[in-house]
Amino acid sequence: MARIPTVDLTSYLLGGQLSRHGCLRVGRASFPSRAAIGQTRRFSSPIQGSPSTPTSNPPVPLRKQLKDQARALKTSGYKKKKKTDNQTVPGWELTVGIEIHAQLNTARKLFSPAGTSFDDKPNSHVALFDLAIPGSQPIFQPETLIPAVRAALALECDIQRVSRFDRKHYFHWDQPAGYQITQFYEPFAKDGRIKLYARDGIATEDGEQVTVGIKQVQMEQDTAKTMAMAGESHRIDFNRVGVPLIEIITLPEIHHPATAAAFVRKVQLLLSSVDACTSGLEEGGLRADVNVSVRRTDDPSGTLGTRTEIKNLSSFKAVEDAVIAERDRQIAVLEAGGVVQGETRGWSVGSIETRRLRGKEGEVDYRYMPDPDLGPVVIGEQLIEHLAKSMGTLPDGEVDLLMSTFGLTAKDALALKSQDEGVRVEYFYNVVLRFEGHFQHTDVPAELRHKRYLLAANWCLHELGKLVKASNELGWTEDGECVIPSASLAEILYHLYEKKITAKVAKEILWMLFRQEVPGGDVGAVINTMGLWFRELSKVEYTELADQVAEGEDKVLSEFLRFKEGKSKVYPHGKLMFLVGKMMRAGPEERMDPESAERVMRTRIDEVHIPSLQSKV
Template structure:
């Protein structure tokens, strides 16, 4: 029987250039989308029992392993870690079908015939999915290979209808990139760590498996939702150059922030848009080569990555110190127990039977498109952090890093919108306190703290940028004291109404600051004398110099007595004057 005609026909390559990409709707390349994903761990298979060791040997090995995931300089073991990150691309449609990507659509409602492996349906590359992938590769300083090709990775599982995954194992579209970690990423000021990126490849996502436990009426079962099947992914493979769990966590954070900043993949691990596998090995320090690699699959948070690496390092040290050998295997992570479990023996290249996909021609990426994407790339995380630390914002390094780490970077946009709103207001005076730091404090700490205490996600933040700008405008102009400004913010968070105006709240609850000249205000002085007379013992301790800090007690009571309508500095001036008389 002759081979299928699809395997014999002359294949014209996909040629992607700047000019061909002009027909792609720009909003499709940058629009925010939500992909609903959930990683379900595979039930563990039977694992080989570790060698039997005495209690003394185990205690000695665990003592050696303690802290090995964070600092390895004092250990005889050298740790090597590599990451494989799978990120869902910011693309409106799937990689090889016309089906739309989705976040919360009803199960199996975004499925084309190819996604369900209907016989006779062939894949057709969606060109717009390539553009965000190139943006990611450029952001990671990769070499964009002009010619790349697609391969089939064969394995059987219920979430893979075709029985194979289309990927780019042999000829990826990007390679030889790097990530540099430094002080901006939480490392010590003297630390600079460069991690190589071996390659970035395009591939399909799998379907979502949903496990349902048994009930009185039905046995336990696993359902499959094909909405995610075939969505466009990039797999980012680092070189085995990470030496600690701390560096691995910082690297993963930076990869996520770069993907968001470049708009290549806008949904992070907290939304299921990024998943990570880690490869861990240990070797006696000074010996050539690397130890036997163990892979931990499907980690869905930075915390899980860091903790699983530390646990795996300890486990491997216990085995090696006890005279055992490390098996090459794939393991799953149990975050509740804080330990990994064996899933299966480690697969090799031959196990997946990689072969070129006969139905997909090569992909040709023209240099003109790469240059265009490089010239239009948005600011990346290091640039954003530096910008927030410099004028006009002048945030601290800690606040700047927190700003871009939180909520997929959305808090940076919120912060800048308030800043621009205030500067555009007629008659606004920034005041003695730096405006950028003031907005940062209220955005990160005052508002952020209230949302966290109320279990409100940033996505559901009820306080608009206009309301926050109104609040800070009244605070800076002296209409509101800090205490009453916090009361207004409490009201805005609690009542969750974007139509509420700050000026109306100030008037309705009589929160406007009382006009006062501090130490020359007779009414304030009279009120302060009354408060001091109520606490003669404390007043005497202040006058005698035994407890001068008790002045703060009287300042607080004076502010409370004025209903928070008098500025703290005015109250302080009055108390200082009365005790120094």
């Protein structure tokens, strides 16, 4: 490797000046090496290019990547098995271990006072130690321990009173010191476990629940962020160097691809619920590596097969798809008489196979050694007890509460808990509290209360979800409020539940609230001003409308006659809904209630139209 002149390195790394406040300041760029982002080319001199160097193409959204890949696979004629049919391969056993790197929610880096903001100018939050400037020393930032311990407690780990840091040596341009500080030998947490239930999305082969053991949780520092540019150039943002991470290492106890994806999803939910992690998998706050091996089920030795590691999976779907692809690849190699090599492999969004990246490094390759510049981390019992008491209800407990007390399905309960970093479920509680406050009689049957709760959950999840698709911004606050006040939504639901407004009007008012077109959020005033109160048709008008749409529908009505005469054992509910739909289209929609229309149509069929058909026969 060619030697780089010191003056060039100084300009490249420091912008020509040292900060008096402990972080690096970037001088005004007069040539590319003093730009906010460093630039390098294949480990050679980073001083290349010109101010007019073209930037890389804008990132393609994940959803579009998936659609493009699916379209390409369909064109090629490739047919993918259904996930439910692809969890096992007869005669083979799959074993998966997972390593999850989660970025801790802290204001400072692990060993320097530099900030952890990533929305600021590149290389604007970099301390001397982050760049391994000679003479700089690591200083452990105690506040980084708080979210780490909270995460370990949520994972049911045993917190170690004394832990130590080690150096993991490897050379890459994103690692200025040539080593990463981690906790390989004496991590701060061990022997955890996570219970996964059927509602979490585990494979049906795992039954109602499965427990996955966690070997250890260790603190470590992150690397720099590498950005590919046009041609062969790369730019490096050192803001991410030294950002505190925890690495969660499981035992090899997962045996189905869907369960692997469910595990990563559950870990993300747990970390979010205790405010330990900055963001989720697809936002980059979590990174998952999976270790995959296979062996024959009739293997008398009982030893696990050679494992390969798939790095940096960026979505739950990618976890499941990559495990399936690598399992099938290893089985094909072994059935052909080959040998599975221990190696690191990659995965691209929408792929159907993994690709080799490099040979698998081992403990010897990394030359682990205790860090000589850092003392032990001692965690007091009082801190552990305080954090354990302040964590609140964990996801499983809250999901159980939503299902038992509010009558929600497991799917809706999980969706409420997992969306918007747990704030959506707080909004639901606020809406329910205010919704129930509109009713004078609180002593009502549980079935009636559950009907109200389900209505509130449906609007908090699905109707608000339609607004999010339009703008991706609801302005959530920590206390469970957004641009649509919970009191205003509760009032809408009360009028809708009491049939004082139609569903169409309710949705229109919701959009008005979203666009902030309702002064003070006063829903009642808007309904009065715009004359939106529901004036339902009379029973006579419903009856006339029902008879009108049933006229000439003898073929449809004959299905009801067959059921009444016992020639069909299934009530033709679909035919009933067909006739009700005709009623809703034929009449004034703003004055019609679907339930009333269905009730009248069912009565007219039984009392008038079936007897009429019988007389014709």
